[in-house]
Amino acid sequence: MQILVRALIVLTLVAFAKGIHCQAKDAATPPAEKVQPAEANPFADLKQQLKQTWPNNRLVRFVFHGHSVPAGYFRTPIVRRFDSYPVLFHQELCERYPTAVIDVCNTAIGGENSVSGAERFADDVLTLKPDVIFIDYCLNDRRVGLETAQDCWREMIKQAVAKDVMVVLLTPTPDSKEDILDPDSPLAKHAESIRQLAGEFDLPLVDSYSEFQRLVGEGDDVTDYLSQSNHPNRAGHQVVADQILALFE
Numbered sequence: 001m002q003i004l005v006r007a008l009i010v011l012t013l014v015a016f017a018k019g020i021h022c023q024a025k026d027a028a029t030p031p032a033e034k035v036q037p038a039e040a041n042p043f044a045d046l047k048q049q050l051k052q053t054w055p056n057n058r059l060v061r062f063v064f065h066g067h068s069v070p071a072g073y074f075r076t077p078i079v080r081r082f083d084s085y086p087v088l089f090h091q092e093l094c095e096r097y098p099t100a101v102i103d104v105c106n107t108a109i110g111g112e113n114s115v116s117g118a119e120r121f122a123d124d125v126l127t128l129k130p131d132v133i134f135i136d137y138c139l140n141d142r143r144v145g146l147e148t149a150q151d152c153w154r155e156m157i158k159q160a161v162a163k164d165v166m167v168v169l170l171t172p173t174p175d176s177k178e179d180i181l182d183p184d185s186p187l188a189k190h191a192e193s194i195r196q197l198a199g200e201f202d203l204p205l206v207d208s209y210s211e212f213q214r215l216v217g218e219g220d221d222v223t224d225y226l227s228q229s230n231h232p233n234r235a236g237h238q239v240v241a242d243q244i245l246a247l248f249e
Helices: 002-026 042-048 085-096 114-119 121-128 148-160 185-203 208-218 234-248
Strands: 059-066 099-105 132-136 167-168 226-228
Touching: 002 226, 042 059, 059 085, 059 121, 085 114, 085 148, 085 234, 114 121, 114 148, 114 167, 148 185, 167 185, 167 234, 185 208, 208 234
Parallel strands: 059 099, 059 132, 132 167
Antiparallel strands: none
């Protein structure tokens, strides 16, 4: 009889121990949470803000930082600001969002490259408290080289990200002195460098260079989009503006 009682006690203790082990395992491994899908459009929240009406709307500010192209230079020294892609973008965006208060600031300087652009980024760009910053320096960055240019772009990106400001990177517009269909041309290499940076920081990319390559590859003459060898005309600026506007469709 005593042996039977002892056996029952042992079985009970073993079962209890197993119960504790399962409970501990369940507690240590909670049910897997559902993974939320990544947001397809990084501007989804901003687009909702652009749809707000008074008194719930606010000023939304875009800043364009770069060289002579976003500054609006056509055939130097002529500047046609209202035909430049920042202004074309501004006009179309206001039409798309008629209740939005949209401000576009332009900090671009003709002849500048990303070295000096990065030096004044904090003082000239971030102080404007933008919602979005567009950077366009490739044409002039050929003078400073790929490595230096990429370091300067990276520095500007990091400063903006630290302030929780969205950055959009632009590949270059064409230069008729280079073959736009040559993958080994200096501009093609700078364009690829910007694509790499966009991937590195998971940033939106306006790949103007690829779009002009497509147009030329389909039979257009690159000079149809240029006011001089390295400055777009109105049609060229419209190509870039359309690429930017696609982000806000």
